Amino acid sequence: xxxxxxxxxxxxxxxxxxxxxxxxxxxxxxxxxxxxxxxxxxxxxxxxxxxxxxxxxxxxxxxxxxxxxxxxxxxxxxxxxxxxxxxxxxxxxxxxxxxxxxxxxxxxxxxxxxxxxxxxxxxxxxxxxxxxxxxxxxxxxxxxxxxxxxxxxxxxxxxxxxxxxxxxxxxxxxxxxxxxxxxxxxxxxxxxxxxxxxxxxxxxxxxxxxxxxxxxxxxxxxxxxxxxxxxxxxxxxxxxxxxxxxxxxxxxxxxxxxxxxxxxxxxxxxxxxxxxxxxxxxxxxxxxxxx
Numbered sequence: 699x700x701x702x703x704x705x706x707x708x709x710x711x712x713x714x715x716x717x718x719x720x721x722x723x724x725x726x727x728x729x730x731x732x733x734x735x736x737x738x739x740x741x742x743x744x745x746x747x748x749x750x751x752x753x754x755x756x757x758x759x760x761x762x763x764x765x766x767x768x769x770x771x772x773x774x775x776x777x778x779x780x781x782x783x784x785x786x787x788x789x790x791x792x793x794x795x796x797x798x799x800x801x802x803x804x805x806x807x808x809x810x811x812x813x814x815x816x817x818x819x820x821x822x823x824x825x826x827x828x829x830x831x832x833x834x835x836x837x838x839x840x841x842x843x844x845x846x847x848x849x850x851x852x853x854x855x856x857x858x859x860x861x862x863x864x865x866x867x868x869x870x871x872x873x874x875x876x877x878x879x880x881x882x883x884x885x886x887x888x889x890x891x892x893x894x895x896x897x898x899x900x901x902x903x904x905x906x907x908x909x910x911x912x913x914x915x916x917x918x919x920x921x922x923x924x925x926x927x928x929x930x931x932x933x934x935x936x937x938x939x940x941x942x943x944x945x946x947x948x949x950x951x952x953x954x955x956x957x958x959x960x961x962x963x964x965x966x967x968x969x970x971x972x973x974x975x976x977x978x979x980x981x982x983x984x985x986x987x988x989x
Contacts (some may be wrong), residue, residue: 712909712962715747719887726894741897743976746962749917752785757913759784759798762805764912765813765905772800808985810907812961885917892921895949899979903960903967904940911956918954923947932974939971953979973975 722742734896748754763773776784779793784801787794807817838844839858846852873879891898900918902911925946931938934953942955955975960967 702925711745711747715744715746715749715909716881716884717769718742718744718747719891720881721894723887723890723894726896727892730972736910739896741899742891742898743979745901745964745972746903746909747884747900747914749888749914750885752883753885753916754909754913756782757783757910757916758810758907759801760911761912762801762908765907767808767813768804770798770800772804776801787928801837805883805907809961811963812905812967813907814905815961836856885920888917889921892923892947892950892952897950897979898934898952899955899976900952900970901940901955901957901964901975903962904958905960906958906962906964908962914954918952919945921945921952923950923952926951932978934971934974939968939974942975953982 710889721740722739725737725739729739730965759768759776762768763770776797779797779826780787783796784798786835786899787797787798807819809815811818836859842852888898900914902909902914904911924947925943926946927942927944929941929943932940932942938958940955940957940960942953945952945954955977957964957968965972
């Protein structure tokens with residue numbers, strides 16, 4: 699198989715963490731069935747992934763405590779009264795409701811994509827935040843002069859959008875005409891991939907509260923892999939760029955890294971650190987597939 703077929707490396711960021719593990723597993727299983735062409739699968743990379751729609755969102759409360767966004771008292775009260783479930787709230791449990799109300803008061807004006815950046819208030823005429831930049835980009839992309847300069851043929855495209863909001867995930871969102879939210883958790887696919895000759899790289903920004911590193915660490919721990927390289931810093935230009943650890947199980951390996959100072963879009967906030975992590979991961983691979 700080596701040197702033949704088509705080399706494949708699947709990668710994704712944010713919500714695509716739900717999709718990529720399933721596609722990657724399908725490719726492995728296609729090889730095992732003898733589907734053609736045979737694919738030389740190298741592995742997959744995920745950045746700030748959504749993996750489990752309960753675990754990732756539920757981990758926000760613990761993350762808020764670790765980052766000093768809520769006090770010890772609020773955190774301990776929520777843990778005691780909500781029994782580890784901060785999403786599916788029993789409204790009859792007034793103690794839990796009160797604890798989570800305090801949590802919401804402390805975090806409702808925090809920018810989830812990067813807790814250090816300004817919260818985007820739509821009532822602010824000149825908000826200094828990523829969301830405002832996205833709106834400006836959309837206006838720019840739909841400007842007739844801009845489109846003429848880019849040689850875009852008039853009448854051949856619809857309206858340009860910075861994000862495809864028809865597929866934007868929200869907790870409990872119903873299926874749309876073009877997309878089904880039928881995968882609640884991609885963890886089972888990660889679990890099956892851990893039995894393959896497969897390499898994975900997962901990275902999180904340590905200032906991302908959208909899908910916090912806390913939840914990522916929880917599902918990685920549930921894979922029950924052995925630690926090959928313990929948690930330690932990696933360096934960029936002689937400065938700590940973040941921290942990484944490597945897990946193994948037979949022919950499977952998972953490298954997990956947190957990027958210091960990065961928000962949800964890790965390559966946007968820390969491009970140099972992202973490149974260093976990816977290049978180191980590639981250089982450590984032995985390129986073969988169990989087909």
